Amino acid sequence: xxxxxxxxxxxxxxxxxxxxxxxxxxxxxxxxxxxxxxxxxxxxxxxxxxxxxxxxxxxxxxxxxxxxxxxxxxxxxxxxxxxxxxxxxxxxxxxxxxxxxxxxxxxxxxxxxxxxxxxxxxxxxxxxxxxxxxxxxxxxxxxxxxxxxxxxxxxxxxxxxxxxxxxxxxxxxxxxxxxxxxxxxxxxxxxxxxxxxxxxxxxxxxxxxxxxxxxxxxxxxxxxxxxxxxxxxxxxxxxxxxxxxxxxxxxxxxxxxxxxxxxxxxxxxxxxxxxxxxxxxxxxxxxxxxxxxxxxxxxxxxxxxxxxxxxxxx
Amino acid sequence: xxxxxxxxxxxxxxxxxxxxxxxxxxxxxxxxxxxxxxxxxxxxxxxxxxxxxxxxxxxxxxxxxxxxxxxxxxxxxxxxxxxxxxxxxxxxxxxxxxxxxxxxxxxxxxxxxxxxxxxxxxxxxxxxxxxxxxxxxxxxxxxxxxxxxxxxxxxxxxxxxxxxxxxxxxxxxxxxxxxxxxxxxxxxxxxxxxxxxxxxxxxxxxxxxxxxxxxxxxxxxxxxxxxxxxxxxxxxxxxxxxxxxxxxxxxxxxxxxxxxxxxxxxxxxxxxxxxxxxxxxxxxxxxxxxxxxxxxxxxxxxxxxxxxxxxxxxxxxxxxxxxxxxxxxxxxxxxxxxxxxxxxxxxxxxxxxxxxxxxxxxxxxxxxxxxxxxxxxxxxxxxxxxxxxxxxxxxxxxxxxxxxxxxxxxxxxxxxxxxxxxxxxxxxxxxxxxxxxxxxxxxxxxxxxxxxxxxxxxxxxxxxxxxxxxxxxxxxxxxxxxxxxxxxxxxxxxxxxxxxxxxxxxxxxxxxxxxxxxxxxxxxxxxxxxxxxxxxxxxxxxxxxxxxxxxxxxxxxxxxxxxxxxxxx
Numbered sequence: 001x002x003x004x005x006x007x008x009x010x011x012x013x014x015x016x017x018x019x020x021x022x023x024x025x026x027x028x029x030x031x032x033x034x035x036x037x038x039x040x041x042x043x044x045x046x047x048x049x050x051x052x053x054x055x056x057x058x059x060x061x062x063x064x065x066x067x068x069x070x071x072x073x074x075x076x077x078x079x080x081x082x083x084x085x086x087x088x089x090x091x092x093x094x095x096x097x098x099x100x101x102x103x104x105x106x107x108x109x110x111x112x113x114x115x116x117x118x119x120x121x122x123x124x125x126x127x128x129x130x131x132x133x134x135x136x137x138x139x140x141x142x143x144x145x146x147x148x149x150x151x152x153x154x155x156x157x158x159x160x161x162x163x164x165x166x167x168x169x170x171x172x173x174x175x176x177x178x179x180x181x182x183x184x185x186x187x188x189x190x191x192x193x194x195x196x197x198x199x200x201x202x203x204x205x206x207x208x209x210x211x212x213x214x215x216x217x218x219x220x221x222x223x224x225x226x227x228x229x230x231x232x233x234x235x236x237x238x239x240x241x242x243x244x245x246x247x248x249x250x251x252x253x254x255x256x257x258x259x260x261x262x263x264x265x266x267x268x269x270x271x272x273x274x275x276x277x278x279x280x281x282x283x284x285x286x287x288x289x290x291x292x293x294x295x296x297x298x299x300x301x302x303x304x305x306x307x308x309x310x311x312x313x314x
Numbered sequence: 315x316x317x318x319x320x321x322x323x324x325x326x327x328x329x330x331x332x333x334x335x336x337x338x339x340x341x342x343x344x345x346x347x348x349x350x351x352x353x354x355x356x357x358x359x360x361x362x363x364x365x366x367x368x369x370x371x372x373x374x375x376x377x378x379x380x381x382x383x384x385x386x387x388x389x390x391x392x393x394x395x396x397x398x399x400x401x402x403x404x405x406x407x408x409x410x411x412x413x414x415x416x417x418x419x420x421x422x423x424x425x426x427x428x429x430x431x432x433x434x435x436x437x438x439x440x441x442x443x444x445x446x447x448x449x450x451x452x453x454x455x456x457x458x459x460x461x462x463x464x465x466x467x468x469x470x471x472x473x474x475x476x477x478x479x480x481x482x483x484x485x486x487x488x489x490x491x492x493x494x495x496x497x498x499x500x501x502x503x504x505x506x507x508x509x510x511x512x513x514x515x516x517x518x519x520x521x522x523x524x525x526x527x528x529x530x531x532x533x534x535x536x537x538x539x540x541x542x543x544x545x546x547x548x549x550x551x552x553x554x555x556x557x558x559x560x561x562x563x564x565x566x567x568x569x570x571x572x573x574x575x576x577x578x579x580x581x582x583x584x585x586x587x588x589x590x591x592x593x594x595x596x597x598x599x600x601x602x603x604x605x606x607x608x609x610x611x612x613x614x615x616x617x618x619x620x621x622x623x624x625x626x627x628x629x630x631x632x633x634x635x636x637x638x639x640x641x642x643x644x645x646x647x648x649x650x651x652x653x654x655x656x657x658x659x660x661x662x663x664x665x666x667x668x669x670x671x672x673x674x675x676x677x678x679x680x681x682x683x684x685x686x687x688x689x690x691x692x693x694x695x696x697x698x699x700x701x702x703x704x705x706x707x708x709x710x711x712x713x714x715x716x717x718x719x720x721x722x723x724x725x726x727x728x729x730x731x732x733x734x735x736x737x738x739x740x741x742x743x744x745x746x747x748x749x750x751x752x753x754x755x756x757x758x759x760x761x762x763x764x765x766x767x768x769x770x771x772x773x774x775x776x777x778x779x780x781x782x783x784x785x786x787x788x789x790x791x792x793x794x795x796x797x798x799x800x801x802x803x804x805x806x807x808x809x810x811x812x813x814x815x816x817x818x819x820x821x822x823x824x825x826x827x828x829x830x831x832x833x834x835x836x837x838x839x840x841x842x843x844x845x846x847x848x849x850x851x852x853x854x855x856x857x858x859x860x861x862x863x864x865x866x867x868x869x870x871x872x873x874x875x876x877x878x879x880x881x882x883x
Binding site: 007143170209210211213214215217218219220221222228229232268306307308 | 429439457490505
């Protein structure tokens with residue numbers, strides 16, 4: 001198990017290094033000079049040159065890469081070109097919205113999906129199964145922003161249980177959670193639909209395995225065999241999808257953030273790209289890559305906990 | 315439920331069939347398992363028809379027959395695990411209770427406690443994510459037969475009983491850390507943990523090596539004799555049946571065609587189907603004598619290493635040596651057998667001969683030219699060696715027609731035949747393996763296992779190779795089909811002067827179809843020589859142990875002038 005973790009950690013570090021290089025190069029080769037963009041069409045060439053040197057854009061590429069990388073390792077993400085504030089501060093502020101939102105949505109989707117998937121698998125081919133399949137089809141088909149608007153219409157405007165948008169900050173955690181609830185539901189439902197389908201089909205596969213028959217021959221009922229022997233074996237594909245969904249929810253909530261006026265990471269990236277605030281884009285993308293790779297690492301660890309065959313070094 | 319079923323029906327007194335004072339079991343009015351007129355259909359298809367048999371306590375009843383004869387379905391009926399869509403009539407009574415009408419709740423209480431079952435595939439029959447000790451304990455705990463501590467003690471006891479030494483195989487192991495034989499022992503421990511009255515074993519040794527098979531069979535018979543259980547043994551292998559069963563029931567197409575005490579069935583073989591089975595089992599292909607020509611294939615000091623996973627990211631790479639410096643020659647027209655147990659390197663070696671595995675040292679050459687040049691197989695040589703694999707179901711692309719499958723090796727030719735020449739070649743190949751030219755258009759799924767293996771041979775023959783490797787080519791076939799395929803191989807050897815390497819774990823097959831044999835163990839050839847000589851007078855201890863472990867059929871005339879050990883392999 002330790003060897004396995006060490007091996008995963010090594011590959012994590014290597015992936016991060018490669019990713020940082022790729023991100024830096026991609027942003028570098030993108031056309032357009034940030035300095036002239038920031039100063040506008042009519043700027044004097046020497047003003048642009050002065051800004052370039054202030055931003056460090058005149059240094060050789062490798063030097064800029066190293067200082068960017070070194071800065072990030074020490075927690076200094078650089079300074080935004082447009083806002084003139086440290087990127088770290090901007091990101092930290094946004095993460096307090098995006099991370100809880102992603103976790104909230106993921107929790108909801110898991111709570112809905114796993115029972116629904118298990119229920120459908122246990123009643124394969126019967127009415128309950130058909131109902132779950134129908135519901136998941138709907139959940140996958142409906143775009144989440146439209147669903148978000150329906151939620152706003154019903155729960156915010158008509159019933160007035162929740163506010164229609166905005167984020168009051170974490171001073172009152174209850175209020176903060178309340179304002180994240182509608183966006184989390186809007187994000188969770190399509191994810192839950194996918195997850196429930198994966199849970200269902202994975203469990204159905206497992207239920208036809210030989211060891212389920214062995215369990216039945218020992219005297220377990222169908223239901224006992226499912227819970228004691230089926231579920232844990234069926235979890236691997238579910239964990240994979242969960243990992244992917246978390247990465248998506250962290251940065252992919254941009255449309256939902258717009259609908260609910262939430263100051264999240266998605267909106268920050270969107271704004272920085274339109275303003276060519278490259279240092280912010282670089283840093284946030286790097287942060288997201290880190291999050292994805294870290295989640296992958298956690299998923300790998302979860303695999304090893306779920307399945308002892310994976311604990312040996314491969 | 316709080317009462318166990320055994321407490322509810324102590325000694326079966328609650329059941330009408332054994333009402334009255336507890337009689338001595340053997341004179342009981344009804345046997346432990348009593349099947350009467352059992353008929354079973356699934357979706358309108360008849361699977362079992364009028365099956366009747368009975369099994370008294372302490373005896374072994376072997377149910378034998380070819381695949382699809384309904385033996386496994388009978389076994390599943392006897393433990394109440396029939397598919398949901400199955401419709402049954404007749405009676406199937408265990409200790410007087412009819413399992414066909416018993417509600418599911420009571421069936422659950424009975425499975426594992428009164429009937430235990432051991433399955434064929436030890437590799438997949440255990441839950442891969444649960445410790446073996448917990449899986450054995452579960453049988454006890456699910457029936458609430460003991461406290462947790464009591465269950466743990468009983469699990470340890472029963473695991474020791476089936477030969478799992480707690481020092482070497484502690485109960486904290488996972489199934490993937492065990493060999494096939496050890497896993498099957500765990501499966502048996504799970505089945506007998508609550509001392510069931512009836513043990514059902516469905517092909518329990520078919521997936522195991524011959525020496526492991528002998529140990530497991532010995533364990534099973536020992537358990538039956540010592541614990542006083544009855545055993546219903548399902549097997550296709552008549553030699554296994556002959557060695558251990560008290561009674562035999564022979565099944566064909568859902569019916570029992572003949573049953574009786576083992577010695578009687580073996581001696582009389584009243585039903586023609588029984589005779590066919592026995593004849594096919596001891597079938598010897600008519601091998602014409604040959605005078606081998608010059609050396610064709612030469613394997614010299616072949617070494618094949620597989621890299622092992624690193625212990626940690628910075629550990630040095632280690633390697634597993636699957637083939638350890640093997641040398642042998644095949645001369646033109648020769649028929650060579652390669653035997654050994656799973657993992658001995660025989661498949662790696664045959665793949666290396668086909669140029670599918672690189673060698674770390676040594677060389678394999680055909681007519682003096684190396685098979686692999688610069689790590690790639692030489693197509694000119696490659697077309698002269700063809701292969702027939704074991705699995706007649708998995709080794710074809712299911713979307714292709716027979717003609718397309720057979721013509722596949724043509725891509726090895728620089729100038730493949732087209733049009734009429736191609737048709738003629740396909741027709742000739744089909745005819746040579748006993749099929750008809752018009753089969754060309756048919757999809758592969760229209761063919762049975764034996765026919766598919768003929769198609770595989772036709773595919774190997776179509777570009778007229780000089781050497782064919784049969785890699786466990788008859789292992790998945792029923793005995794009667796196997797006999798036909800062996801005859802076909804012998805005939806091809808006679809008519810075409812074909813040389814072949816026949817790789818198999820089945821000693822009797824190798825004996826009947828080869829002149830020379832190589833015995834392989836742990837990557838090395840430990841013994842070689844003329845097949846009859848090696849089999850009759852094995853010199854290496856390993857060969858001896860293989861020969862001793864192999865189950866054998868008694869000679870056709872019981873008590874005849876043949877030796878008491880039965881027919882030679």
